[in-house]
Amino acid sequence: MGSFVFNLIFENMKTDILAFGAHPDDVELGCGGTIAKLVSEGKICAIVDLTKGELGTRGTDETRKVEAMNAAKILGVSARENLGMKDGFLENSEEYQMRIVKMIRKYRPEIVLANAIDDRHPDHAKGAKLVSDACFLAGLRKIETVVEGESQEVWRPKHVFHYIQWKDIKPEFVIDISEYLDQKIEACMAFKTQFYDPTSTEPVTPIATKDFYESLTYRAQDLGRLSGVAYAEGFTTEKLIAMKNFDGIVW
Known part of the structure; x- marks a missing residue:
């Protein structure tokens, strides 16, 4: 299956954050505000979509x-790729794992953001596990990968965090996106064929309703209410996080 690449900087870049989505728009919906904030802070971020949706x-x-390219520009990410996996039929196979291993070794992220661990769309939970397993495998020296005739060096991210999507999963931590909610919504609405448009003649889907559009704000607002900020995005983590000190906590 084909793939496409959008790259604003250079090949084989070292990134701080690599965000994976089972479908184009997953990253924007789940952690678009966080990505926009990190980019504004000078972090190098990239997105990899597993399927074309x-x-x-x-x-x-x-x-x-x-739409994915337009959203990437709005968020300010340095690269976006699509692996062309089969929408609706993601599987934790060796073939798919190795495609992701190559991406991890290519971009060498410190942190990987991945789909929700449980969700309405079956591809989301499958994508979460697929990415998580590939992150581990990417650090094994006896797994060799070659891209364009060159061997890749092993790489394992320090952390894998899962954003929250349709289901109301309790987050283990949140990121304050108070100044970036508008940018997140703009990036989401770049997928103009997918979301609420009262003039559209296409079938109405659960994510194409006015209520879903409004949920982008009120769900972020609710997490903000619980954490003492205006708006926030929630994440779950695969391992216990150790903090050096209390700097960075919103009081």
Whole structure:
């Protein structure tokens, strides 16, 4: 299956954050505010979409491609790639694991952000586990990968965090996105064929309703209320996080 690449800097860049989504728009919906904030702080961020979202009721894989590129520019990420896996049929196979291993070794992120560990769409939980396993495998020296004739060096991210999507999963920590909610929503709405548009003649889906559009704000607002900020995005973590000190905590 084909893939496409959007790269604003250079090949084989060292990133701080690599965000994976089972479908184009997953990253924007789940952690778009966090990505926008990190970019503003000078972090190098990239996005890898596992599928083209070709089974989506509205739009096509070609419109998704254009929309994904527009969203990437809004967020300010340095690169975005699509691995062309089969939408609706993600599986934790060796083939798919190795595609992701190559991405991890290419971008060498300190932190990986991945789909929700449990969600309405079966690809989300499958994508979460697939990415998590690939992050471990990418650090094994006896797994060799070659890209364009060159061997890749092993790399294992320090952390894998999972953003929250449709289901109301209790976060283990939140990121304050108070100044970046508008940018997140703009990036989400770059997928204009997918979301609320009262003039659209396409079938209405659960994510194409006015309520879903409004949920982008009120869900972030609720997490902000619970954590003492205006708006926040929540994450779960695969391992216990150790803090050097209390700097960075919002009081």
